Amino acid sequence: MESYIVFGLVLLVVVIGATLALVAPRYRKPPTLPPPTEEKPPTPAPTEQAPTIEKAPPRAKAPPAGIKPSVIDAPPPVPAAPPVVEAPPPVEVPEVEVPAPTAGRLVRLRARLSRSQNVFGKGLLALLSRDKLDDDTWDEVEETLIGADVGVAATTDIVGKLRERARIHGTATATELRAMLADELVAALDPQMDRTLAARPQDGRPAVLLVVGVNGAGKTTTCGKIARVLVADGHTVVLGAADTFRAAAAEQLATWAGRVGAEVVRGPEGADPASVAFDAVKRGIDAGVDTVLIDTAGRLQNKVGLMDELGKVKRVVEKHGPVDETLLILDATTGQNGLEQARVFTEVVDVTGVVLTKLDGTAKGGIVIAVQRKLGIPVKLVGLGEGPDDLAPFDARQFVDALVGADA
Ligand SMILES: Nc1nc2c(ncn2[C@@H]2O[C@H](COP(=O)(O)OP(=O)(O)OP(=O)(O)O)[C@@H](O)[C@H]2O)c(=O)[nH]1
Numbered sequence: 095m096e097s098y099i100v101f102g103l104v105l106l107v108v109v110i111g112a113t114l115a116l117v118a119p120r121y122r123k124p125p126t127l128p129p130p131t132e133e134k135p136p137t138p139a140p141t142e143q144a145p146t147i148e149k150a151p152p153r154a155k156a157p158p159a160g161i162k163p164s165v166i167d168a169p170p171p172v173p174a175a176p177p178v179v180e181a182p183p184p185v186e187v188p189e190v191e192v193p194a195p196t197a198g199r200l201v202r203l204r205a206r207l208s209r210s211q212n213v214f215g216k217g218l219l220a221l222l223s224r225d226k227l228d229d230d231t232w233d234e235v236e237e238t239l240i241g242a243d244v245g246v247a248a249t250t251d252i253v254g255k256l257r258e259r260a261r262i263h264g265t266a267t268a269t270e271l272r273a274m275l276a277d278e279l280v281a282a283l284d285p286q287m288d289r290t291l292a293a294r295p296q297d298g299r300p301a302v303l304l305v306v307g308v309n310g311a312g313k314t315t316t317c318g319k320i321a322r323v324l325v326a327d328g329h330t331v332v333l334g335a336a337d338t339f340r341a342a343a344a345e346q347l348a349t350w351a352g353r354v355g356a357e358v359v360r361g362p363e364g365a366d367p368a369s370v371a372f373d374a375v376k377r378g379i380d381a382g383v384d385t386v387l388i389d390t391a392g393r394l395q396n397k398v399g400l401m402d403e404l405g406k407v408k409r410v411v412e413k414h415g416p417v418d419e420t421l422l423i424l425d426a427t428t429g430q431n432g433l434e435q436a437r438v439f440t441e442v443v444d445v446t447g448v449v450l451t452k453l454d455g456t457a458k459g460g461i462v463i464a465v466q467r468k469l470g471i472p473v474k475l476v477g478l479g480e481g482p483d484d485l486a487p488f489d490a491r492q493f494v495d496a497l498v499g500a501d502a
Pocket residue numbers: 307308309310311312313314315316337340343391392393451452453454455476477478479480484
């Protein structure tokens with residue numbers, strides 16, 4: 095009987111225990127989720143099979159050839175950048191340029207005269223187009239020409255002749271009057287004057303050209319441009335840097351020369367300009383070139399010492415033989431002041447030709463007429479810009495046609 099009671103109690107304990115085991119999980123606390131975090135790339139499971147190609151980290155460099163990217167290890171460290179070894183700069187071989195041909199340059203550059211064209215072409219044409227050409231109109235024509243630096247004497251002459259022709263014609267149209275004006279301007283420029291540069295060798299000796307003028311007129315630049323003109327026309331040239339006063343002048347000249355393959359003779363800074371000029375001519379003779387072109391320092395016409403120095407340069411050069419051409423460089427924008435400079439220069443050295451620079455920067459293209467009339471020396475070249483080939487041989491008809499807007 096007792097054993098039945100013990101068995102019953104054991105059975106009861108088992109049943110109660112099983113019931114509790116089934117019911118208890120319903121009352122457990124649910125698991126709390128970790129707060130949302132930024133999505134992280136799953137850590138690759140370590141496995142030695144099925145390799146996956148990892149995306150290269152941004153900006154990471156591709157591993158050097160021959161090294162396989164590992165998909166198991168962390169991305170390979172970016173190899174340290176090799177030390178930067180600067181490549182030596184390429185050796186600069188100076189390129190010899192082929193200058194533009196000189197024929198027809200004035201026609202090509204006619205647009206550069208635009209400021210003067212406004213006065214001569216548009217301004218004068220407007221006056222000559224008036225229904226009635228009375229005294230007042232002719233006075234205005236005169237004022238316009240004087241304003242364009244033609245000079246009083248030349249203007250009186252030009253307008254007098256034009257007026258007379260208009261009177262004889264009676265009913266000239268504006269176009270006919272413009273053509274008459276052009277004729278008178280050409281006549282005032284003395285188209286018969288010889289404007290050729292004396293740049294050809296004589297008796298087996300190079301022609302010697304001396305370039306003179308006041309400071310900043312454009313001497314060195316013009317020397318460089320003339321060298322190009324000569325080279326373009328088939329001459330061989332030596333340049334003499336006798337502007338030993340301005341430190342940069344010799345360098346500037348050497349650059350111009352290098353561009354067309356010409357040689358430069360230069361002395362140390364502050365050297366005697368006469369001795370540099372002498373050496374340049376000697377070099378030209380020895381090398382058998384066609385032309386020696388000598389740049390001199392800018393000097394004010396009222397500085398006696400400097401003007402004497404210029405006379406000395408010429409005399410010393412002449413020990414080799416005569417100077418064939420002395421070119422006076424005049425800045426067209428200085429207008430009538432340039433005429434006084436010019437007069438003094440002609441007293442010290444025998445100026446044989448004028449180069450009018452910076453005609454592109456002035457409305458006073460009439461200065462060409464005034465210079466020739468006052469000095470009786472031909473304008474041989476005109477500067478129409480800072481470009482290397484912006485120097486044109488002067489031609490009276492082409493110049494006037496460009497000014498008054500006649501067809502080229
Ligand atoms: N617009 C224009 N500028 C010019 C012309 N010719 C020369 N120039 C400029 O004028 C300036 C002076 O020229 P340079 O050749 O140095 O003058 P320079 O007479 O040798 O000067 P110095 O040696 O100081 O007497 C430069 O900036 C040239 O580029 C031209 O025809 N037109």
